[in-house]
Amino acid sequence: MSINYTERIPNNVDLGSNRILQRALEHWQPEFLNWWQELGPRDFQVADVYLRTATSVDAKGWATYGFVRMPEYRWGIFLADRDPNRKIGFGDSYGQDVWQQIPGEYRATLRRLIVTQGDTEPASVEQQRMLGHTAPSLYDLRNLFQVNVEEGRHLWAMVYLLHAYFGRDGREEAEELLERHSGDADKPRILGTFNEPIRDWLSFFMFTYFTDRDGKFQLKSLAESSFDPLARTCSFMLTEEAHHMFVGDTGINRVTKRTLEVMKELNTDDPVAIRKAGAIDLPTVQRYLNFWFSSSLDLFGSEQSSNAASYFANGLKGRPDETQYEDHIARESTFELGVPDGSGGVKTEQIAMRNAMNEVTRGSYVRDCDLGVKRWNRLIEKAGHSFRLSLPSTRFRRNIGAWAGVPTDPQGNPISQDEFDRGKATWLPSEADQAYILSLMHGVYEPGKMAAWIAPPDRGINNNPVDYEYVRMA
Ligand SMILES: [Fe+2]
């Protein structure tokens, strides 16, 4: 169904035919806008921003571009088209018809899954709200705001499901999604990582590369759900999400590129000299990567999880790209897991495959993360340097799961707490690193100009040149 933009809430779910739902969402809309004004991007609400807006849910030509003031962005409800023949793709009810309504016994669980996903969307907008002041270019500023308005739309996506399928409980959850705030002492966001403010653009690029990619894999798992409206909502969100990871991928690429230029000009790889020239030395990039990758890994949950097993058995949340697996029931198979043996070593455990679903998803995520690392390394290799970026082990610096609080080096070898504390300065961003990165952060708002620590992008947005005026300040 095509998107209707004549209604107050743009949608492709024929909202006009359900007056009660429409009124409930129209009641929530001003509360959302208040939240956006209060906790969305700070001080740029009257700027004209070159943004894309969804105009269809087809893979081809789904968006249009134009200048919009962010509070006037047309947030709406867009679901991928319904496949009337879609069947349940995994778990105990494999092959049966998918659900258009929620079976009573799964109501509470599905609500929790939707709320947890929904909570991350506005949280990231809150975390990033100060970044507009220090954008390295207008191109980057525009990308930040594009990500922000789309996370706002993802909140709409989850709020629609809560309102449409969960009655009064759903309406209350939708209110609370605007009441919890990132970093709030009394009402924090649900997941830990989403309560840390993002103060600098290197962290923003790491966040969009690693943490938005966690979002991609969560959405992929939910896009497999037997609850068809959830699956269709998440399918379309994935289309939008791709740009967020592009921002992270190309951001880290451009930082690396600029650093390599400086290394060539100065003929040195000495971090002190590179910093003097205003660029970011590669070991510092690696330390930020270690931090954000490891904190994003925790978002997948424990390696062994009975919740994950029941989500899978009941068809609520599957594996990303479920069709790539041969066995969609996974009742008999097992998974080999490396866990601490309690005396400084590692032992292998065989666990039921269904209990290992978090780890299976995490494994797919890690392989996906590695593709970007390989691309960045090609730049470094081409420039003739032996330094390589790398993902640390999934055991490194974990706070959740079997390796939580177990000190290891970045290769995943168990070490003593003392060794870990000594190694920290080389493995994770130190206070001095953070102070240096923060010292680089100044807004660059002249069209085409870039901050000294980042190379320009290869191309602009929607065939516009890099020096296009992507954001027009009021
Ligand atoms: Fe999102």
Ligand SMILES: [Fe+2]
């Ligand atoms: Fe995102």
